[in-house]
Amino acid sequence: MSKILVVDDEENIIELVRFNLEREGYQVLVARDGNGALVLARAEIPDLILLDIMLPGQDGLSVCRALQQDGQTRKIPVIMLSARGEELDKVLGLEMGADDYVTKPFSPRELLARVKARLRRSEPGAGAGLIRAEQGGRIVHGRLVIDQERFLVTLDGIKQELTPKEFELLRFLARQPGKVFSREYLLEQIWGYDYVGDSRTVDVHIRHIRQKLEQVPGAPQYIETVRGVGYRFQEVPE
8 A cells, every 4th residue: 555645734635635545545644834744754754745835834845855865755756736836836846856746726636647657657666677678787878877777877987866757767768869759758658647738847857867967968968959849869979
């Protein structure tokens, strides 16, 4: 049974989300402020966190940042919830390490779809067949090595700290160098749900990968932007 931590200070939202999650068989934990969320996350290590931005005490963005900085909790997937739908809020949430973003008011059906999709991506062995299909379990592009069995990326032999979602995205693109993928397709393949209108998720993760791997992020050697289409992994890095 997957354990989900719901962090919100609105009682009606808590009860709505709890009812629908428990009906699907999930175990639900509840925190009503940022400090309580961090305490529960570290004590219980939930399988996923639904995190509101507007919270008493520490806000959701601060909580998300703290989760990412803690070795115990940094791999817990986070879906942010907020009534604030401005583009800046979405970008900030993703910058802090959130995996997804749902704007209130949301339908329980949509939220459950996002939860199920994200949990599927976290299941042990997810994508294992694809990993074994690679020779030696490694993808090598010049100085860049993606070790799929160890979930490790090195550049010039130096380990690069990628988040799980950044690793998945980089691996997906690197497996098919030269092929262009739209943002919508990458959302569906990597995040595991149908495109619902916000491609900024992909853009933010690509930017993070470039900051970690590219000597000059503005002149990418590995992931190239194809204007008006999407992204591709370059066949022969410069």
